[in-house]
Amino acid sequence: MTGRSWQRLIGVTAAATAVTAALAIPATAATPAAAPAAATTVATAASAAAAADVDYDTWQKDCRAVMADALPYLKERIADASAGEKQAIVFDIDNTTLETDFGFSYPSPANAPVLDVAKYAQDRGVALFFVTARPDIIKSVTEYNLKHVGYKVSGLYVRNFIDLFRDVAEYKTAQRTAIEAKGYTIIANIGNSATDLSGGHAEKTYKLPDYNGQLS
Template sequence: MHVRRWTTRAAVPAAALALAATMTATATATASAATVSAAPKAAAAAAPAHAPQPTDITAAGLAGIDYATWQRDVTAALATARPYIEQRTAGASGQRLAMVLDIDNTSLETDFHYFWEYPTPAVRQVLDLVRYADSRGVDIFFVTARPDIIESLTSYNLKKAGYPVDGLYVRSLPDLFDEVSAYKTGKRAEIEAKGYTIVANVGNRPSDLVGGHAERTFKLPDYDGKLS
């Protein structure tokens, strides 16, 4: 223990699917090289190919969302999260605690980078929070509307970006017929059924957070659906 902009959260762009096989091979080769070189476990998280600029023709740029403003809003949304995790994990020895996170524009900066920039870098504030929770004994689960065809790419991206991953839930074919909120609620219930208490659920859209099965929710900005 211790997957870029979708046309909707239920679909993958054709370009991304067309690149899936190539990216899988790249990810596999990169992972193999890392093993051979015996890089330290605590290696730095993947850095973006370039710092996002207001002139970038990305999904966020086309939506008129400024990267610096988004970063400030993310920081504000998580202002109480770390103190809460510290308080909630104090004296929690023996309990199975979990944190659940959405991926796109919650854990990874998806809409602020071009789809060919792979792996996508982490949302730094969220990565710091997750690493802190992990250090306090909280297991980390990702529940995403991404389809299972890119599960391996997603898992690789999360780990390359620096995230601990204790579980990753992606949508199989039957799940594509469910509302995203119902699908995500059901997966949190599955995590609870394994004996976990979900102390925090982090996402940027209401569909990531509604339905219960979490003690606290933290909503990052989506600017009325402009971010996926």
């Protein structure tokens, strides 16, 4: 993770004390309509020319493009689920499902284009799993944040102490393997870093922009 990522995680941990009471309150999920997406990893023009500073509007436009490309596949794949098939989508968190590099706050707002896709899938019985490099010390506040903005969390995988010394790509691949071992078919894996998507164990992968690593 980048130095900025660790600073953000420390900030989340500090915020945890302030939201402890809130964690006991059922999260109120927004109910916006969702429109999913599909296809293979999409590289955007903006991601190829990483600017010194990432513009929020450009990032959102690029995220919408990736998710719009994913929609036809997800619609078809979800509709064609075989009898008894347990479908799942795996998501990264930072700058994938949540906006965390654009004015930090807690709870972090959802990345709207990704939330729309997630809602489309979860409303049709697809399980949502979240695999992140965040440490387990902030698992509870992370799960609360995801639920608060509208995600249905079927499982949240965070790094324990041993995992902190493990290659991130290897760690994330192992978590997808564990999800498959529970009987799920991972129909899509969505993240903004190569470490989110490498290693297989997903039918399709979709890469959101990180602008040559400028977004964690």
